[in-house]
Amino acid sequence: MSTATNATVPAAVRRKAVVAAAIGNFIEWFEFTLYGFFAATIAMNFFPTGQGTPSLLATFAAFSVPFVARPLGSLVFGHFGDRLGRRTTLSVAILGMSGATFVIGALPSHDSIGLAAPVLLVIARVTQGFSAGGEFGGATAFLVEYAPENRRTFYGSWQMSTQFLAGLVAAVIGTVLSTVLSAEALNAWGWRLPFLLTLPLGVIGLYLRLRLDETPQFKQAAQQNSEHEAPLLHVMREHWADMLRVIGLLITGTTCFYMIQAFWPAFLVQELGMPQSRMFTAMLLGIAVQVALTPAWALLADRIGRRKPFLVASPVALVLCAVPIYLLLLQGTFLTTTAAYVLLALAASPMTGSLATAMAEVFPVRVRYSGMSVAYSVAVSIFGGFTPLILTSLIRATGSTMSPAYYLAGTALVSAVAAASFGETGTRPAVRETTRAQDAPSVPAP
Template sequence: MSTASATDVPLRVRRKAVFAASLGNFIEWFEFTLYGFFAAIIALNFFTFDGGEPSLVATFAAFGVSFVFRPLGAVVFAHFGDRTGRRTTLSVAVISMSLATFAIGVAPSYETAGVLAPVLLVLARLVQGFSAGGEFGGATSYMVEYAPKDRRAFYGSWQFFTQLFAGLCAAGTGAGLAAVLTEADLVEWGWRVPFVLTLPLGLIGLYLRLKLDETPEFAESREAPRSEAPGRTPILVALRDHWRSLVTLIGMMITGTTTIYMMQAFWPAFLVEQVGMRHSDMYGAMAAGIGANLVLIPLWAVVSDRIGRRKPFLVATPVLLLLVAVPVYWLLLQGEFATTLAGYLLVALAGSPMMGVLATAMADSFPTAVRYSGLSLAYSLAVSIFGGFTPLVLSSMVEGTGDLMSPAYYLMATAVVSVVAAALFREPVPDAETEAEPEPAPGRSS
């Protein structure tokens, strides 16, 4: 199908739909990233066993375990999203995330409940992971499917924009609490406040998403006489006919997802516990770095729409990260606000080109009938393997080797993989971006 149906939708309606999808996406990722920002405090409350030292490894293991459930959530949400529509599945995703985040905020500490405390925390994280598995594919589909043909990258860029804006707000929440509360109050009860307040946020997101209509591309695909997967499971069709795209997209995402979870989940605890920075300085540098990304991401998307290509931006990010990884970690290890700020800004400059175009490049790699499934599967697998366990891997590397520079070498290794994958990425045909053809299965002629 063409994008004419999306173009014919009044601008006011398109903006309202993208805003509602973005706001729900923001709520989801604000709730999900809170854990990483408060990792050091969560370690004190849930993983200080028998009066010993708080375990960051155990804390990050609980962070990472939620990602085991993300592919399962992706499969379940995507199945219904491609078969029955995007709206309902996205509504369920946002409210279940809010309930799980609220549960973390009211969970008893280890001192109060013993081993039950980390068990309840892990259960809530599993529900968060399941819910997050259905968010990316649905929200990205919604944004791109409402976009005019010549602004698809810009509309899709709101996916990562809202993710990082959610991170900025979570960092701002942490900085604000650290500024007005004593360290003892922040550890004892202050960290719980934003987790508890996510429940009303989730109710707002639920209301907004239930008021949405289905996207014009999805509605037209349901009425078309031919459908890529009539009566068949969309996730299986995506695996069978688009496996090459899945592999390429996962490879491209390795560096980006490692970088995001390194900055938002590993660095907060690393800079405070290992480097010795104050919470307020760490949050300030992080906020500035994320702010730089928020400026650059839509700008790169606009440039991509103007030139009609996305591959140069997909290649640029892993190449730049390969070059700046070691200098960035050298800057962080100085332990000063100015050098940490410089490190965050370098990563923002290197990572933003890909984030400006990646969501749309992924969406245009799959036809409408299996787009939710293809997006969800590629994203959840990449994030589950190379994102959620990034803090655990990096903290284990630091503890195991004693080398505070070791995370830089890990980032460089992921960048090499993403350079290769981006080089292999097949740019969609400009006049048929939403009609990605099935890839020939092994043994079939194309």
């Protein structure tokens, strides 16, 4: 690809590409965040125990189920995304995610249809997880491949910003619903409303994606590369070390994300007795800090590089701050909970600004969808979707409410090692991503 190919893309088309890619990511994380926020309510509706009390452990187990299907989805969507193109593959993914999320909001409760209710809930979440397996890798590739040469990190940062924006919007909706509705109304039907909203959002996203052309880099790479080897086989053989680095880098970020947006809400409400309205407000403030800082760090990374200090700084900060953050959280007051959310956002945001683009730039264009999707799905499935279940089980097994802090510090240490071995990609021209030279495994920068 010549650099002129990307340079000649009109600014209006770039903006449409950002919106088209981001809206699918928004739907994906909006649903996952909502499930975490309303975990206690979902437990009441779908997982009552024999004593009439909801099973939070069963609810978190159902939360984890789609992450088993996610890697399978990444294999399927990654293959077709690298063979046929990003646009069509991403259009199918957004239909699956929005449709499954809508079904969750429309499902009858356990009181209405008995055991069928939790079974159908699990099926819907498996469908959502399978479709989500093709979203992050493809949407990130879409953003980076439409980006100007000197703004690749900023464009890629919208992937991470959208995740937190989805959490922010979900927190706003949760705050409003818990404020204007009684607890009985919220638990009976109010929690369903935001889930139902995802279907019209999915239709809008489908329309926007189908209106755009394929990315310039993908079209040029398809013309230059005549190989017929399956993208997955190629990336597994030639880029397995890069995939391991990406997985290691993602461990901390995905643990943090699901900890603050899936585990903390239920823990604060059920274990510490915090009112839902205060919990949602504290989360809203913390996530707002993350949304604001992520693109700001990305703009700076476009000037000085991805790896130093951004990819390394966040996991090191989290190793140091995990225990203080949890000590604040366990105080159970509105002020200390807000402080915990904000402190975690300050520590994690330098990495989130650069993460998506750094991951994308590891892989050549012709295998980028497959490489990113598989690595991301494996990391999120193991260290993301199972985080609430792992943390709940740790507390029960150890009897210590501080055990999640030590778990977070441990994952951050792994990511710090991975970040230190991660090659600098900020000075690598996008043009080289489509050349044969880039088919060799990347070598970490000294």
